[in-house]
């Protein structure tokens with residue numbers, strides 16, 4: 046039996062069983078395995094890991110854990126001061142796009158309202174979510190840890206909060222959304238692109254009174270819904 050010490054930092058301890066909440070784990074193992082496999086076997090999905098340091102040197106996911114290794118696992122690149130960091134994935138675009146699992150419909154509408162390209166259907170299969178996230182470089186937001194352990198998933202995040210408003214606050218902070226928000230860009234309903242329309246063109250489609258108080262209107266190019 047060999048042994049390696051894992052130290053999970055910051056928000057990653059969320060995924061550990063209660064007895065390991067301090068983040069420190071003496072892990073015993075028999076078989077050779079990659080650091081990615083060991084991290085996930087301890088509960089933490091690879092998609093949330095940004096930096097791995099094995100005995101003072103940054104390593105990638107394929108690193109094979111050696112007996113007596115001391116492995117530090119970080120959720121953010123800036124948490125450790127190390128001359129040579131090894132990014133585990135290409136950096137995320139400044140204005141990220143998203144795909145959400147079926148539990149997060151309301152969050153999807155809010156992200157679209159803020160102008161972020163956000164895919165959501167209430168009938169995506171797990172395979173599809175992982176595939177779309179991979180193919181289109183979308184951040185997979187989910188309440189399913191297992192989904193974030195799928196190897197296809199490059200960018201992913203487990204939404205800790207269970208209610209809509211704290212979820213929005215959480216995601217806004219995690220992905221620094223206000224900097225890149227662009228209201229009236231995506232349709233809340235279908236994620237289609239909104240284009241400005243003149244008031245006269247939509248007058249007959251507005252609820253009573255709306256025309257009196259608003260002068261700027263947008264129409265979804267996909268579902269034709271009107272926004273003001």
Ligand SMILES: [Zn+2]
Nearest residue numbers: 232235265268
């Ligand atoms: Zn639409």
